[in-house]
Amino acid sequence: MTENDRKFEATTPNFKSEAAKKIAKLFPEVVADGQIDTDALEELLSPDLEDEEANEKYKFTWRGKRNAKRIADAPARTTTLIADKKSSKDWDATKNVYIEGDNLEVLKLMQKAYSEKVKVIYIDPPYNTGHDFVYKDKYHDPYDNYLRETGQIDAAGNVTTTNRESNGRFHTDWLNMMYPRLKLARNLLMDDGVIFISIDDNEDANLKKICDEIFGENNFLAQVVWERAYAPINLKKNFSESHDYILVYAKDASIVETRGIPRGDEADNRYSNPDNDPRGVWQSDNLSVGPAIESNIYPVTTPSGRVVEPPAGRSWSLSQKAFRERLKDNRIWFGSDGNGVPRMKRFLSELKKPGITPMTIWKYKEVGHSQEATQQLQKLMCGKKYFDYPKPVKLIQRAVQLYSENDSIILDFFSGSATTAQSVIEQNAEDGGHRKFIMVQLPEKTSKKSVAYKDDYKTIPEIAEERIRRAGKQIQEKHSDIKFDTGFKVFKLESSTIKQWDDNPDKFTEQLEMLHSPFTQDSTNDQRALEIAIKSGISLTASPEIDGDNYHFVSDDKEVFVILGKYDEKLLDELDKERKLPNATAVIREMDNGSETKFNLIEKMKQEPELNDHFSLEWL
Structure with missing residues (x-):
């Protein structure tokens, strides 16, 4: 197969392989027998290997760090996102996204479509207080592990795993969870993008160290102190904590400048x-x-x-x-x-910028406090308290104000109660912007004893999605003179619709079925086309043109035709008439007894340079 004629790759990028290609291009002398010679690379980059003291470096490490890096680099092989139109709002018009699933797998699935597209990331990860859910990733079978961890296939009914200090790996487990997610998140940031991470004293020091490593010390912008409480808790023995932190890092601090806090x-x-x-x-x-x-x-x-x-x-x-x-x-x-x-x-x-340069202490009078956030969310949800520690809308809205443009993408992959989604809608209502949000939340089950469960909310995403609906309606009523996007498309993390080859000899007969169809039996063509589009770099909000079993996706700088139905030698001429961008990919399902048609299409590409310039073919 040629560069413009290859098998469709049903996995997300393998970052170790991609990095090796870049190294080989920069330093061909370190490649031996097709592999990177790490000793040669070290010799090339080290100033003086003989000076042992000069080569002693400060390192922050913990048990499992190497595996955490492997997990971040490994592609997503067995997962996809399935559309849930029933849970969505304004499916055909909205540009907002809500994803139910493990954020590690979701971040991997987002790599092609959203690489360097996100302007602001805000996350409020578990603070590791000893009672938080800390997801234990596995390098092999990550999706199967995800199902077990979330209680979807655990016969014992275990829904979450808490990270208790007595388990001997208190900080280690938390670091192993955070490291690969932050590494993947960095890839999604634009060059002038910024990430905000809420944290408290339990892991602030460790978080700062891994962020320095992943984002670079020189890209540290601030450690914001948020005054989350306004009165002391007198039952405390020594000090009553009244603040949390927000670590702020840029993808490239040299080109980042805040828009400032809007002037009042x-x-x-x-x-x-x-x-x-x-x-x-x-x-x-x-x-x-x-x-x-x-x-x-x-x-x-x-x-x-x-x-x-x-x-x-x-x-x-x-x-x-x-x-x-x-x-x-x-x-x-x-x-x-x-x-x-x-x-x-x-x-x-x-004044060079429209707003006021922010200070590093954010007082509750300006951005709200924890009790205010709880009360506001409770009021929105008809007086019911479903979340213990939501963040104030004004707090996250400030992060959006400081660094986003009117059409930016805002990502939150520990989205919890979906405060970030409401903050984006609020900001769009205030300044007429068209910012888009992407929320990602693990489908944790609510406790059977909880108010949420009794009110028929069986998972955290069910509550969060309802919160977005109510908040959007409330904000639209308040700003009835302007129209803005309050909808969202819901997607759920599921097993891939594309069969994966298994070397297990016990499954040989099952694998032979792949010769008849590359797809799982219970999947639909809509689901198959969506998976192919996502893994080809099409954004989740792109709406395809559908002609029978054939799909046409266009998103930003990507165009993909997914051909799942029958076709003949005229296929490329027909697609060329529909093509909207200079270059397009056609992912084609091979027909039974269609080898002659496939051969003729490949030959046509070779004989017609114009088609070869505009199309690349990938086969299923």
């Missing part, structure tokens, strides 16, 4: 125009800085004739030449009586 009346009221400057309202800044710059220490004569100098140990922030230029341009203010210490005028109209 309080911020704008700090500006005035006492001298009727035609450039509009302004506020003044201190002109002295410290420590002193020797050349910037000089006397200044005020309009009233008083001579002033910088305070002891400080200097002016401007050189004499720059000061004279600003003075001539009426940018220096000496007070209304002309007798004050000089200050620099800063005009509201000249």
